[in-house]
Structures are given as structure tokens and as C-alpha cells.
Amino acid sequence: DAMVIQNPRYQVTQFGKPVTLSCSQTLNHNVMYWYQQKSSQAPKLLFHYYDKDFNNEADTPDNFQSRRPNTSFCFLDIRSPGLGDAAMYLCATSRDGGDPQHFGDGTRLSIL
């Protein structure tokens, strides 16, 4: 009965090879978030969608893009992954902006 589903759980890509991570939700929440979490660090917000409105954090690298084709799905695209992009990527949703967030299991991205 997972409500925020991330695929795949583990992703390996080559340096510079584009990669897409996916997230889906069954909660019908308005807001979807992408976080990057490196080892022993707190999750760092990359961007979020409030419905169809995209909001990028100021320090999110240009290399990172996102798409939300409908309420249920949100994608994280990394155009040219570098070694420093190896991390756990967390998707989260919330009903509204100030509500508690529900997290997926994350996708662990490795760069060869």
C-alpha cells in the first residue's frame, strides 16, 4: 500500500549519460518534491511542483530538470550526471504547501 512510489530503487549510470528517475503517488496530493540526500547529510530540496507550477531552488544545478505530466507522476532528469551527483534521491508529496510530507523509499543513484 505504498503511497509514494519511486522507481527504480537503484540506478546506475555512466558519467555524462542522461538519466531519469520517476515518482508516482496515489494520494492525489497537490505538491510533489524532489530532494537530494548525500551520505550522512540531511535531504536537500532541489525543486517542487505545486500542481503544475514548477519551483526551482536557487542553488539547484542547471543539470537537474523535472517534469510533472499529471498529478500522479513526477520525473527527475539529470542531463549530464557527474560523480558528485551520486546520492539518494527522495520524492515526497504533500496535500498542500504547509502540510506534512510523505516520502518515497528513494532511488540510490550511482555514477560509473
Next chain:
Amino acid sequence: AQRVTQPEKLLSVFKGAPVELKCNYSYSGSPELFWYVQYSRQRLQLLLRHISRESIKGFTADLNKGETSFHLKKPFAQEEDSAMYYCALIGFNAGNMLTFGGGTRLMVKP
């Protein structure tokens, strides 16, 4: 700017001992505070929020606006409480975004 500080990266206690995970915040307004927990190999999940004033799994947290703190407490720690704990803040003047503290790893020894 909003900021959350968890001064302890690691807290180790024995089973049955009281535990307090510290959280301090800075925010020029009335924030909403949360504690999230991540057990080994599980997803990050909400433990409690200050407006609910609940006790979840024996944990409580009181918002102290004077000290700008939101410490998490449990009178008798259990081994299954071992996890990573994150304090987080939503500031409604800053786009309603969640800001996490650096996290505290709690280890409860038998």
C-alpha cells in the same frame, strides 16, 4: 532565512534510559515544527508535528518559542528507537518549504 540546528550527530543511550534529541531553530515568525524519523532501510516518515501535541511511540516534543527549541524526548528508550531523526521546520513566510536539520543518529544499546 530559516535554519534548523541539531547539535548532536550521534546520541548513544542504553535501553530504558531517558533520551532527548535537541533541535533549535531560527525563523522570524511562527513556524511549524516537525520530527521525521528514518529507520534502517526504511523511508523517511513523519514522527510528530508540534501542532498535534501528540505522543507517538512514546515520544513528545514541545515547542519553546522563547528558547526557539523543539527538543524530542522519550522517558525510556527502546532498542527499536534506534534510527536517524531529523527536525524540520516550515516557515510560512518562505514559500512553505521544509527545512531539515542535519539529523541525529540515535543508538539505543541493550
